[in-house]
Amino acid sequence: MREFVAGLPKVELHVHHVGSASPVTVAELAARHESDSPVPADPQELAEYFAFTDFEHFLRVYLSVVNLIRDAEDVRALTWGVARDLAGQNVRYAELTVTPWSSVRQGIPAEAFCEAIEDARLAAARELNLSLAWCFDIPGEATLNSGEKTLDIALRQRPAGLVSFGIGGAEVARSPYRDIFAAARAAGLHIAPHAGETTSAAEVWDAIRLLRAERIGHGIRAVEDPSLVAFLAENRIPLEISPTSNLCTRAVPSIADHPLAELVAAGVPVSINSDDPSMFSTTLIDEYVLAGQMLDLDKAGLADLARAAVRQSFAGDWEKSIILREIDEYCTSLDAGFISG
Ligand code: HPA
Ligand code: ZN
Numbered sequence: 001m002r003e004f005v006a007g008l009p010k011v012e013l014h015v016h017h018v019g020s021a022s023p024v025t026v027a028e029l030a031a032r033h034e035s036d037s038p039v040p041a042d043p044q045e046l047a048e049y050f051a052f053t054d055f056e057h058f059l060r061v062y063l064s065v066v067n068l069i070r071d072a073e074d075v076r077a078l079t080w081g082v083a084r085d086l087a088g089q090n091v092r093y094a095e096l097t098v099t100p101w102s103s104v105r106q107g108i109p110a111e112a113f114c115e116a117i118e119d120a121r122l123a124a125a126r127e128l129n130l131s132l133a134w135c136f137d138i139p140g141e142a143t144l145n146s147g148e149k150t151l152d153i154a155l156r157q158r159p160a161g162l163v164s165f166g167i168g169g170a171e172v173a174r175s176p177y178r179d180i181f182a183a184a185r186a187a188g189l190h191i192a193p194h195a196g197e198t199t200s201a202a203e204v205w206d207a208i209r210l211l212r213a214e215r216i217g218h219g220i221r222a223v224e225d226p227s228l229v230a231f232l233a234e235n236r237i238p239l240e241i242s243p244t245s246n247l248c249t250r251a252v253p254s255i256a257d258h259p260l261a262e263l264v265a266a267g268v269p270v271s272i273n274s275d276d277p278s279m280f281s282t283t284l285i286d287e288y289v290l291a292g293q294m295l296d297l298d299k300a301g302l303a304d305l306a307r308a309a310v311r312q313s314f315a316g317d318w319e320k321s322i323i324l325r326e327i328d329e330y331c332t333s334l335d336a337g338f339i340s341g
Contacts, residue, residue, distance in 0.1 A: 005288040009326040012094040014240035019276025020082040029068040055198045055249040072112035079120035087128035097135045100153045114157040121161045133163040140169035147180040163314040164190035171199045174206045181211040190314045201225035223259035233267035238312040244282040245275035271309035
């Protein structure tokens with residue numbers, strides 16, 4: 001199964017820039033900034049540093065790694081490394097969540113930040129057969145002002161790969177961000193906020209009603225409200241699911257308690273994603289294999305999961321059709337018998 005998933009053309013819809021930095025990259029950055037960073041440079045110690053006691057602890061550690069990114073060259077190298085890791089898993093298209101305000105606050109000019117990620121995007125298309133797209137997200141743990149700043153960067157810089165706008169980090173109330181999201185929407189950006197990862201179904205409702213979310217990051221708490229589950233299914237609002245992330249941040253106590261199967265059985269559209277693969281010692285391939293076990297899927301079912309993610313993506317129709325055809329061709333080349341949807 002693993003081999004099948006590894007070769008399957010895939011898209012990744014929920015993966016964070018910094019959370020995808022390979023342990024080697026993080027260790028190098030940590031060694032460079034040893035004097036003023038708690039992040040260990042030793043690989044063994046780094047693995048222990050990435051063992052999280054809960055979601056708050058995860059965020060503290062995540063932000064300490066964000067703090068290691070000090071200049072545009074770091075951003076360029078980080079983005080290229082992430083692209084290489086994704087392409088190595090046969091990912092054809094990825095929406096990478098980047099948090100420009102964290103870098104701008106660190107002293108990297110917005111223009112330089114956008115230039116660095118765009119350089120990596122163009123190189124990935126040219127050299128890795130990988131299309132990258134950006135989701136600019138607001139760091140929830142910062143003040144509302146960080147939302148305005150993130151919007152301002154998105155609208156002023158408008159890098160060519162930018163497709164969507166979100167909010168992550170601490171799960172603060174979404175309602176104060178309503179006007180900011182309305183402006184992002186008016187500027188033609190898709191809306192894909194994190195919501196209901198560790199909080200409640202009510203926050204998912206707010207993300208839909210107030211922010212007008214088209215997709216929800218995590219959203220697993222939706223399962224607590226049957227009317228919301230029905231709404232997501234009827235209105236085809238997908239959840240971006242990352243089972244290992246939810247386990248590592250203790251958003252769920254165990255994989256057996258994860259609501260993925262219940263949500264899928266209720267007809268909620270889902271995609272499978274890695275979120276912060278390096279910090280959770282996972283890959284997109286691992287997440288597909290795990291989701292396959294959780295949903296009791298055969299190869300045809302796994303290919304359908306990959307197709308669903310393509311359809312839910314913010315890629316253009318032409319790009320979607322190319323990846324869907326690649327999935328079909330991959331399945332046909334292995335066994336003409338298991339083509340479906
Ligand atoms: N949730 C919220 N914020 C994040 C996450 C996440 O899973 N990963 C990186 N920042
Ligand atoms: Zn996330």
